[in-house]
Amino acid sequence: xxxxxxxxxxxxxxxxxxxxxxxxxxxxxxxxxxxxxxxxxxxxxxxxxxxxxxxxxxxxxxxxxxxxxxxxxxxxxxxxxxxxxxxxxxxxxxxxxxxxxxxxxxxxxxxxxxxxxxxxxxxxxxxxxxxxxxxxxxxxxxxxxxxxxxxx
Amino acid sequence: xxxxxxxxxxxxxxxxxxxxxxxxxxxxxxxxxxxxxxxxxxxxxxxxxxxxxxxxxxxxxxxxxxxxxxxxxxxxxxxxxxxxxxxxxxxxxxxxxxxxxxxxxxxxxxxxxxxxxxxxxxxxxxxxxxxxxxxxxxxxxxxxxxxxxxxxxxxxxxxxxxxxxxxxxxxxxxxxxxxxxxxxxxxxxxxxxxxxxxxxxxxxxxxxxxxxxxxxxxxxxxxxxxxxxxxxxxxxxxxxxxxxxxxxxxxxxxxxxxxxxxxxxxxxxxxxxxxxxxxxxxxxxxxxxxxxxxxxxxxxxxxxxxxxxxxxxxxxxxxxxxxxxxxxxxxxxxxxxxxxxxxxxxxxxxxxxxxxxxxxxxxxxxxxxxxxxxxxxxxxxxxxxxxxxxxxxxxxxxxxxxxxxxxxxxxxxxxxx
Numbered sequence: 001x002x003x004x005x006x007x008x009x010x011x012x013x014x015x016x017x018x019x020x021x022x023x024x025x026x027x028x029x030x031x032x033x034x035x036x037x038x039x040x041x042x043x044x045x046x047x048x049x050x051x052x053x054x055x056x057x058x059x060x061x062x063x064x065x066x067x068x069x070x071x072x073x074x075x076x077x078x079x080x081x082x083x084x085x086x087x088x089x090x091x092x093x094x095x096x097x098x099x100x101x102x103x104x105x106x107x108x109x110x111x112x113x114x115x116x117x118x119x120x121x122x123x124x125x126x127x128x129x130x131x132x133x134x135x136x137x138x139x140x141x142x143x144x145x146x147x148x149x150x151x152x
Numbered sequence: 153x154x155x156x157x158x159x160x161x162x163x164x165x166x167x168x169x170x171x172x173x174x175x176x177x178x179x180x181x182x183x184x185x186x187x188x189x190x191x192x193x194x195x196x197x198x199x200x201x202x203x204x205x206x207x208x209x210x211x212x213x214x215x216x217x218x219x220x221x222x223x224x225x226x227x228x229x230x231x232x233x234x235x236x237x238x239x240x241x242x243x244x245x246x247x248x249x250x251x252x253x254x255x256x257x258x259x260x261x262x263x264x265x266x267x268x269x270x271x272x273x274x275x276x277x278x279x280x281x282x283x284x285x286x287x288x289x290x291x292x293x294x295x296x297x298x299x300x301x302x303x304x305x306x307x308x309x310x311x312x313x314x315x316x317x318x319x320x321x322x323x324x325x326x327x328x329x330x331x332x333x334x335x336x337x338x339x340x341x342x343x344x345x346x347x348x349x350x351x352x353x354x355x356x357x358x359x360x361x362x363x364x365x366x367x368x369x370x371x372x373x374x375x376x377x378x379x380x381x382x383x384x385x386x387x388x389x390x391x392x393x394x395x396x397x398x399x400x401x402x403x404x405x406x407x408x409x410x411x412x413x414x415x416x417x418x419x420x421x422x423x424x425x426x427x428x429x430x431x432x433x434x435x436x437x438x439x440x441x442x443x444x445x446x447x448x449x450x451x452x453x454x455x456x457x458x459x460x461x462x463x464x465x466x467x468x469x470x471x472x473x474x475x476x477x478x479x480x481x482x483x484x485x486x487x488x489x490x491x492x493x494x495x496x497x498x499x500x501x502x503x504x505x506x507x508x509x510x511x512x513x514x515x516x517x518x519x520x521x522x523x524x525x526x527x528x529x530x531x532x533x534x535x536x537x538x539x540x541x542x543x544x545x546x547x548x549x550x551x552x553x554x555x556x557x558x559x560x561x562x563x564x565x566x567x568x569x
Contacts (some may be wrong), residue, residue: 030517032184037567064508064539087569088506089536091514094154127512 003050008027008072008081011047013096014103019118022100034089042100043093047083052137060139065091067135071146078106080147084139094136102143107151115140171325172548175200175455179548181368186518189553193527194338194497194544195368197391199452206451207393207444214480218443219417219434226425233443237433243453244383245374246400250432253406254441258365259288261384264436265526267359268409269330272359275301279330280323280358282307282315282344283531283534284337287527289363295439302329309534313340313489320349324356331360335367335383338462339526339540340489341472341497343367359405364388369546370468370495372461373395375400385444391546392452396445399436406432413438453490466549471545472496473552478558488540496545499526501537502561505568509540513567 017025022042029035053070060067065088072081082093082103101118102110119125128136173179176198183189187459190198191335210232216225218233241249255261273279279293283306293304305328308319317332333354344504350360361382364373368385375383382405386397401409411418411429420428429435475498479485484503502510511523524539525532532539543557 022427032513033563033567036513036516040568065506066538089507089510 003070003072003083005072006073007047007050008083009074011083011099011103013045013099014105016100017042017090017100019101022097024113036093039091039093039097041093042096043089046084046092046096046099049083049124051084054085056088060135064088064133067095068141069089069139069142070080071143073150079104080107080110080150082143086135091136094124095139097122098125098128098136098140098143106148110147111144111151155490167460167467169259169467169548169550172370172459173484173550175202176454176548177201177204182276183518184516189519189546189549189556191543191549191550191553191557193369193546194366194389194542196388196394197546199391199448199527200392200427200455202237202455203392203448203451207448210444210447215444217283217440229443231452232447233441236446239450239453242400243372243457244398244400245375245376248403251400251403251406253399253401253433254435254446255384255397255399255436256442257386257388258286258384259292259386259397261382261397261399262361262363263292263411265332265382265384266296267412268405269359270296270300272408273297273300273302274327275327275378276327277302278323278325278326278327279304279332280307280320280353282333283309284313284315284340284342284528285332286333286338286363286365288332288363288365289332290530293330306530307333309531310364312491313337313342314491315342315344315349317345317349323350324352324358326356328353328356328358331358332363333361334363334365335373336364336370336495337489337528338366338497339499339528339531339542340491341362341366341499341544342489342491343493343495346380347378354379366495371465374398381405387449387452390449390452393442393445393448395475396442396449398449403432406436411435417441455486468496468545468547471549471551473497474551474554475543475545475557478554482561483546483569484565485561488532488535488537491566496549497542499542500545501540502565505564507539507541508536509568510511510545510561513561513564514557517556517563519557519560521557525554541563 012075058068058070060069065086070083082099086092101113119128132135136145158255173421178198214228216229220226237249237252240252279302281290286566293311298305305323308316311318335346346362353360364383364385367373368390381402383400395462409486418430418438420430484499488499507523520543
């Protein structure tokens with residue numbers, strides 16, 4: 001099924017939950033099992049990714065898992081909407097975490113968001129650090145490129 | 153003290169895994185608040201103090217360039233360096249140290265051989281590899297095939313993860329020039345029946361190379377008994393340093409092969425009218441070699457040789473048996489590679505989970521494994537998986553660590569359920 005504008009606008013991540021919601025919830029959890037259960041659950045809130053968008057153009061080259069990314073700029077609201085998918089469950093969850101921080105924002109607000117600092121705060125930075133070949137770093141780079149192009 | 157107590161002490165000394173673990177300082181640390189369980193030995197093994205000390209001592213007491221012969225330190229360095237070559241020769245039971253070439257590792261050794269054999273290859277000639285090869289034993293041959301017009305032909309693998317010998321037999325033909333296969337699979341742990349395969353190849357005049365990278369950490373190969381023309385391995389998987397490896401090659405072939413790199417050390421005489429090559433093994437060792445690393449590899453082999461080999465192999469088999477028995481305790485877990493003859497390597501998948509999910513959550517529990525394609529994409533394609541999770545054991549791993557791995561996998565399985 002091809003992606004419609006509505007698919008993008010329906011992606012709740014960023015609005016519900018907001019990054020403040022996530023920070024409030026996540027920072028309470030102290031053992032790794034609860035933390036990762038939270039991440040896995042967040043991944044389940046990602047809207048379905050359209051099958052016909054799984055093409056080379058939308059593929060984010062990582063090392064292990066497959067990551068897909070598409071975007072839509074909404075002229076009316078001036079905001080950028082993103083959809084993401086991965087075949088690895090933890091990567092899906094972390095990608096959802098990234099969307100909570102970056103989805104449903106104007107390109108300028110998106111570019112002003114310090115995702116590294118946020119992930120440091122969540123004690124998840126190593127997952128997006130350049131030493132991990134899981135594609136999340138590349139995904140963040142691609143999102144920022146899209147925002148830069150749109151903001152220009 | 154009677155004879156019996158001496159024997160008992162000797163055996164205990166020879167294989168007390170807890171005593172052995174004290175020889176590997178890196179193992180006694182915490183990772184993510186849990187004691188480290190290191191099960192990524194197939195990627196790279198840890199180093200005993202004996203290796204660290206030998207390299208440290210080399211730099212503190214004897215470092216200088218080798219084979220220059222002008223002063224005492226140079227003599228000491230050369231003695232240590234060539235002593236390590238002799239240690240490797242003895243480890244492989246090679247006839248002569250002339251046949252032991254230092255390389256940067258298995259990868260460089262295979263590239264060296266592939267380049268050296270290029271003059272023998274013509275369009276339409278065939279290089280036989282297998283579907284379970286590491287990329288290091290595929291890509292160098294593909295590059296040479298591109299240059300010469302030869303073809304790289306893969307031997308098929310059975311679903312259990314053994315080489316399909318019918319496929320091997322049917323592929324041997326008058327155009328086969330090279331057989332290059334792995335002694336032990338890095339993904340599956342399979343020990344291949346290389347003695348018979350080499351014998352069959354030799355009967356047809358085919359040149360044979362065995363990739364021993366995953367074999368040497370588990371048992372000692374005898375190149376004369378194997379009968380192969382080339383045997384290659386890396387030090388870092390054999391509890392030695394990174395950056396050095398070994399090419400064993402039969403002298404006649406090494407003599408025939410052109411040098412791989414030009415520079416100092418590998419020449420006899422240089423002039424603009426023409427340059428002549430040094431004798432073996434130096435013809436293939438251009439530039440200042442990795443001297444401390446050679447010394448470290450020598451120390452690693454000495455260390456492993458002091459262990460009771462039989463007891464060590466029995467202990468490793470016990471690790472694999474325990475792991476095999478515990479598979480059914482993790483719902484949805486299945487093993488890829490169930491060959492009859494295996495080293496303690498377990499590639500697996502868990503239904504519904506990506507290998508990277510497994511690796512990430514094992515790391516949270518202090519357990520290091522490898523996930524991904526293991527540089528063996530053709531094999532991943534054969535099994536139709538994006539990758540596997542692989543636990544690879546070494547003699548310093550304990551049965552308790554195997555149990556911890558499975559307890560951790562059960563937790564992960566519950567987390568995703």
